[in-house]
Structures are given as structure tokens and as C-alpha cells.
Amino acid sequence: MDGPLLLQYLVVALAVLVSAGAVMHKQFPNATRRLRIAIALPLLREGRPAWLRAWARRIAPPGQGGGKNCGGCNGCG
Template sequence: MIVDAGLLAQYVVIALAVLVSAGFVARRQFPGTVRRLRIAIAVPMVRDGRPRWLRELGRRIAPPGREFEDACGGCNSCGPSKR
């Protein structure tokens, strides 16, 4: 079966849109899970002995450090409560 180039391009665009949408929903609805997943992916990449480019990629994938541990543990954008 031969797929037309235009049809293949449509499939690629739709697949990218679905992946971006799923990533957005995952970040908004499951921030803790996404954070743990990013850590699980990044830790093996930043170990000593890995190529420099792989360590840099791992640092980009790794989530930023948590500033407020006593906060809700979600998106880390709420900060401490102001009283």
C-alpha cells in the first residue's frame, strides 16, 4: 500500500498535535507524576562517564529544583502562603 505524501504529512501533523495536547494535559493534571518521570529519564543521562551532549540533554530534561517543599507539591507556582 502506497501512502500519498500529502496524506502522510497530515498524519504527522495530527500525531504531533495529539502528542503536544497529551503532554499539556499531563503537565496540568498530573504535575507530580510528570516530575517523577522527568527525573527518572534525566538521572541516568547525567551520570559521570556519559558523553557531554547526553549530560547536557539530561540537565535540560530534569525539572527545576523545588523551592517550597511545604507547598502542595504540584506545579510549584503557588509558593508559600502569605499571612
């Protein structure tokens, strides 16, 4: 395969993945949140390298907190 053609395929594949991720985030936010949690949790386990755990913290979605008196346990919603 020719070098420039392979590069073109890689750029198109990356654009398709980014586009699919944006659509999924917009149309299916709960599924996207669960997917991010499912990917991040195994990477956060003890014994993993520090760089991998830092990357997992970036992948993980932000916590959903309640009002000012909420502890953030997500038990009410």
C-alpha cells in the same frame, strides 16, 4: 503511502503528544515531575556524550527549594 498524507499523520501525532503533555502537566504535576526525573537521570550518567547530558539537564525539572535558610535537600517536603 503518499508523502503529504504521511506528513499530515506526523503533524497530527505531534499535536496529540503536545496536548497530552500539557494536560498531564496541568492535571498531574507530581507524576509529570517524577517522569521527567526518571527520563533525565539515566541520561546524566558519567560516560554519556556531552550533548546528551545537556539535553537531560533541560528535561530535568527545576529543584524544589525551601526558604532562604534551606539547603535544597528536599528532606522536609
